[in-house]
Amino acid sequence: MLVYYVRTFLPWILLAVISGWSDQAGALAGLAAALVLLAGDLRKGNRLESLVLELSTIVFMALLTALAFAAPHAAVMDYGASMSIGWLGLTAWGTLLIGRPFTRGVARRDVDAEIAATDLFKRITTVIAAVWAVSFTVMALVLADVQHTAPHDTALLVGVKIAGFTIPAVFTARYPEIAQKRYFARHGIDREIAR
Secondary structure, three states: OOHHHHHHHHHHHHHHHHHHOOOOHHHHHHHHHHHHHHHHHHHHOHHHOHHHHHHHHHHHHHHHHHHHOOOOOOHHHHEEEEEEEHHHHHHHHHHHHHHOOOHHHHHHOOOHHHOOHHHHHHHHHHHHHHHHHHHHHHHHHHHHHHHHHHOOOOOHHHHHHHHHHHHHHHHHHHHHHHHHHHHHHOOOOOHHHHH
């Protein structure tokens, strides 16, 4: 699942890197990458419910591209990093609010329908989505503050982004195993038999 997240955030990484030179080129690169990734996922037969981040990314990149070309000197363009992470936060919170965490569709790619229907699976994917949502929200707020008070402090901006993605990524990699161990221990289930 972790590889999925790295691949999914490629358009955002391109946006962040290339926008350092040109907001227009960064937005176009992010949009192009998002479209290519979505097309590949659809060709592989992935269902739309597992592509929520990809679809959200395309919407954001399209809007940002339009803004970058229509009003390249607009003050809001100075807050590109916080806007993009804020958009991811809104996406994550939105999927939680409607009861379909974006992580559930992603995780379903790796499990059969029987496991995906369990309360444990649903709880794990909900907790992971909530951790990403909180991280995106905190990161967006911190980035907005840094972009306002120290917009040329590249090291700080990069550090915030690295921390904001690393913490939930590590949590995503480790939490399912921890949650399963707790569940099996609490219910007196022999883990080997459960497999």
